[in-house]
Amino acid sequence: MAHEKTTPAIELINVSRRFLSPTGKSLTALRDFTMTVERGEFVAVVGPTGCGKSTTLNLITGLASPSAGEVRVMGGPVKGIDPRIGFVFQTDALFPWRTVIENVMAGPLFRGKPRPQAQASARDWLARVGLSRFEQHYPHQLSGGMRKRVALAQTFINGPEILLMDEPFSSLDVQTRVLMHEELLRLWSEARASVVFVTHDLEEAIALADKVYVLTAGPATVKSVYTIDLPRPRVVADIRYEQSFIDYSRTIWADLKEEVETSYARAAA
Amino acid sequence: MTDATMDISSRAFRPGTSDAEIEAAAAKAARHRRRTVMFWRVAILVAFLVLWEFAARLAWIDPFFYAMPSAIALRLYEWTTEGTSEGPLWYHLYVTMEESVIGFVTGSVAGIIIGVALGRNRMAADIFSIYIKVINSIPRVVLAPIFIMILGLGLASKVALAFVMVFFVVFHNAFQGVREADRAMIANARILGASNWQLTRSVIVPSAMSWIFASLHVSFGFAIIGAIVGEFVGSRYGIGLLINIAKGSFDAAGMYAAIVIVMVVALGAEYLMTMVEDRLAKWRPQPLHETQ
Numbered sequence: 001m002a003h004e005k006t007t008p009a010i011e012l013i014n015v016s017r018r019f020l021s022p023t024g025k026s027l028t029a030l031r032d033f034t035m036t037v038e039r040g041e042f043v044a045v046v047g048p049t050g051c052g053k054s055t056t057l058n059l060i061t062g063l064a065s066p067s068a069g070e071v072r073v074m075g076g077p078v079k080g081i082d083p084r085i086g087f088v089f090q091t092d093a094l095f096p097w098r099t100v101i102e103n104v105m106a107g108p109l110f111r112g113k114p115r116p117q118a119q120a121s122a123r124d125w126l127a128r129v130g131l132s133r134f135e136q137h138y139p140h141q142l143s144g145g146m147r148k149r150v151a152l153a154q155t156f157i158n159g160p161e162i163l164l165m166d167e168p169f170s171s172l173d174v175q176t177r178v179l180m181h182e183e184l185l186r187l188w189s190e191a192r193a194s195v196v197f198v199t200h201d202l203e204e205a206i207a208l209a210d211k212v213y214v215l216t217a218g219p220a221t222v223k224s225v226y227t228i229d230l231p232r233p234r235v236v237a238d239i240r241y242e243q244s245f246i247d248y249s250r251t252i253w254a255d256l257k258e259e260v261e262t263s264y265a266r267a268a269a
Numbered sequence: 270m271t272d273a274t275m276d277i278s279s280r281a282f283r284p285g286t287s288d289a290e291i292e293a294a295a296a297k298a299a300r301h302r303r304r305t306v307m308f309w310r311v312a313i314l315v316a317f318l319v320l321w322e323f324a325a326r327l328a329w330i331d332p333f334f335y336a337m338p339s340a341i342a343l344r345l346y347e348w349t350t351e352g353t354s355e356g357p358l359w360y361h362l363y364v365t366m367e368e369s370v371i372g373f374v375t376g377s378v379a380g381i382i383i384g385v386a387l388g389r390n391r392m393a394a395d396i397f398s399i400y401i402k403v404i405n406s407i408p409r410v411v412l413a414p415i416f417i418m419i420l421g422l423g424l425a426s427k428v429a430l431a432f433v434m435v436f437f438v439v440f441h442n443a444f445q446g447v448r449e450a451d452r453a454m455i456a457n458a459r460i461l462g463a464s465n466w467q468l469t470r471s472v473i474v475p476s477a478m479s480w481i482f483a484s485l486h487v488s489f490g491f492a493i494i495g496a497i498v499g500e501f502v503g504s505r506y507g508i509g510l511l512i513n514i515a516k517g518s519f520d521a522a523g524m525y526a527a528i529v530i531v532m533v534v535a536l537g538a539e540y541l542m543t544m545v546e547d548r549l550a551k552w553r554p555q556p557l558h559e560t561q
Contacts, residue, residue: 061460092453094454095472106458110463155461
């Protein structure tokens with residue numbers, strides 16, 4: 001058992017992912033991609049728009065399978081959708097016809113928990129994200145930030161050991177975003193899940209993560225990995241003014257900029 | 270009503286106007302607008318009927334073919350009080366409604382089930398889509414004589430016709446609704462732990478519901494068409510039979526009277542359907558003025 005605990009939460013080993021375009025052409029989204037996420041580690045993945053960042057997440061969930069290479073979760077190969085995984089989407093993926101509490105209850109109910117138990121657990125999670133007063137509201141009656149909090153509660157209620165996030169806060173305004181960062185770090189420090197956080201926002205990545213992976217312009221592969229040695233707990237609103245944060249920002253941006261420019265030049269060509 | 274509230278809020282008030290005053294002004298404007306709309310609706314109907322009546326009486330149009338509102342009203346009165354030449358009106362109406370409702374319910378249930386099933390199964394959809402296209406290209410009413418030949422003059426043949434009228438409309442919308450279901454939402458449900466059946470039942474079908482309802486609105490009208498066309502072709506009872514008999518005896522007023530009856534029933538059904546839909550779709554965003 002002891003060695004099982006020491007296996008990384010997620011391993012992607014020389015993974016490539018090709019898919020067919022509607023015209024039947026083979027496109028490569030990922031090539032020779034290698035990444036390791038330790039247990040309880042918060043990893044951020046940054047890269048130019050459309051380089052294949054989201055593809056890495058789909059490979060881990062089992063919604064997509066690699067064309068070459070190997071994906072391992074908790075030391076085992078990925079077979080279908082792993083129940084230990086939680087996913088927060090970029091777009092609104094709440095069920096609009098369900099009330100807030102029914103949205104949060106969805107996971108436990110799908111997994112066969114009895115209704116009263118699911119309901120109690122959902123109440124608890126809504127309290128933790130500060131939405132107890134909105135149990136009976138429908139998603140459209142909430143603000144974008146509140147909907148994201150519902151989405152977080154909906155994901156965390158399943159007690160995921162691995163949390164995948166695909167630009168989850170990109171649609172929020174800057175202030176709400178900082179609040180959501182704090183909220184996420186708090187929930188994460190309680191749950192101690194391993195996180196892969198995909199974003200195109202470098203500052204967000206540095207403020208949140210232990211490690212930042214910089215990807216190349218598509219087909220994506222790992223360009224460089226930075227360990228962010230900022231002390232925790234972090235106060236996201238203030239951390240961006242610290243000298244070490246600014247240094248990280250400058251260094252990583254120099255690296256990322258090249259890729260962004262390559263990607264932009266390609267799109268313009 | 271939306272426009273009315275918009276109007277009032279875009280109007281400039283003098284400084285110092287209280288919220289209560291603005292709200293009162295808005296409520297007044299909304300009432301005023303509702304009354305204006307209602308007035309013109311009634312006025313246009315009355316003008317149309319009066320014009321029709323006079324045109325017929327002054328022989329601008331031939332009342333033998335076009336009847337006139339007073340004659341139609343009289344015929345409706347006779348039918349409701351004394352019954353038609355073929356027996357009581359209510360029985361005919363009952364027969365037509367029975368055929369329409371059974372055809373509508375079975376047709377929409379079958380349409381939803383098969384639409385969702387094929388929407389969820391791409392392989393089956395690819396195989397069967399060609400047959401559905403072929404059958405769909407048949408104008409439904411030409412099936413009436415066949416159904417009557419096979420199923421007889423009674424209920425079954427009309428139900429079958431109403432069924433085929435309804436089925437394809439509902440099927441297409443259910444199928445399309447399933448295909449349009451949001452991908453992120455489906456992925457979310459699957460990762461949250463939904464099995465295939467849970468996914469269908471609690472994500473796919475609810476998200477296709479607005480498509481399905483759009484088709485149910487038109488398809489009750491189609492069910493009535495099916496029933497009445499069936500009755501034209503061969504029946505012993507029903508509104509379609511009344512129209513047929515009125516036609517045979519050159520009774521224009523009778524034909525129009527039957528049309529009025531069908532119109533009223535279809536409007537009533539439409540109203541009921543809207544009520545059910547509003548109840549089921551209470552999760553949808555309401556326009557601002559209604560929530561406040």
